Amino acid sequence: xxxxxxxxxxxxxxxxxxxxxxxxxxxxxxxxxxxxxxxxxxxxxxxxxxxxxxxxxxxxxxxxxxxxxxxxxxxxxxxxxxxxxxxxxxxxxxxxxxxxxxxxxxxxxx
Amino acid sequence: xxxxxxxxxxxxxxxxxxxxxxxxxxxxxxxxxxxxxxxxxxxxxxxxxxxxxxxxxxxxxxxxxxxxxxxxxxxxxxxxxxxxxxxxxxxxxxxxxxxxxxxxxxxxxxxxxx
Numbered sequence: 001x002x003x004x005x006x007x008x009x010x011x012x013x014x015x016x017x018x019x020x021x022x023x024x025x026x027x028x029x030x031x032x033x034x035x036x037x038x039x040x041x042x043x044x045x046x047x048x049x050x051x052x053x054x055x056x057x058x059x060x061x062x063x064x065x066x067x068x069x070x071x072x073x074x075x076x077x078x079x080x081x082x083x084x085x086x087x088x089x090x091x092x093x094x095x096x097x098x099x100x101x102x103x104x105x106x107x108x109x110x
Numbered sequence: 111x112x113x114x115x116x117x118x119x120x121x122x123x124x125x126x127x128x129x130x131x132x133x134x135x136x137x138x139x140x141x142x143x144x145x146x147x148x149x150x151x152x153x154x155x156x157x158x159x160x161x162x163x164x165x166x167x168x169x170x171x172x173x174x175x176x177x178x179x180x181x182x183x184x185x186x187x188x189x190x191x192x193x194x195x196x197x198x199x200x201x202x203x204x205x206x207x208x209x210x211x212x213x214x215x216x217x218x219x220x221x222x223x224x
Binding site for chain 1: 114141143145151152153154155158165166169201203210211212213214215216217218
């Protein structure tokens with residue numbers, strides 16, 4: 001699996017967009033980008049995934065650069081409930097196990 | 111609907127004791143996963159089941175760890191002769207077979223070995 005690099009922590013003001021970056025410069029052609037988050041004392045929660053096109057769902061948007069070496073998860077209007085550790089995972093679409101790194105601790109401030 | 115449930119939520123064991131952790135996956139989810147999460151770290155893969163078949167156990171740290179899913183639904187993770195380094199949160203997840211990247215996690219069992 002491709003290695004990912006994320007900042008260890010970020011702050012965001014409530015109501016503003018939170019932009020979480022992820023570098024994955026060694027990504028292979030068959031690898032997808034997945035995002036999960038883990039709220040304190042809960043299990044991880046799937047957010048979104050993509051291969052090379054930008055994706056949007058009810059939770060977030062995923063922007064993948066054209067060379068696929070980096071991506072950004074966007075929470076358009078962050079709330080206090082979005083405070084969590086966000087994990088960027090790069091793995092083949094057929095993979096079963098998820099390899100979590102250290103993630104980014106996002107703190108949404110009132 | 112009901113999510114993934116795990117029991118017990120907390121377990122304290124004395125070193126050398128055996129423990130059994132239970133996971134009830136989402137109904138209809140063929141795939142089931144176990145992860146171990148040490149304090150301050152991301153979850154680490156332990157093992158994977160498709161129905162009752164254990165297809166990948168590459169993440170189990172030692173032969174003291176054993177997992178089963180005999181009827182393809184409920185799963186049990188057993189740790190024999192627990193050691194202090196086994197202290198962690200044990201997470202169970204389930205998914206549809208064709209969407210194994212979208213895993214639904216339970217709340218975890220926090221195991222403390224004293």
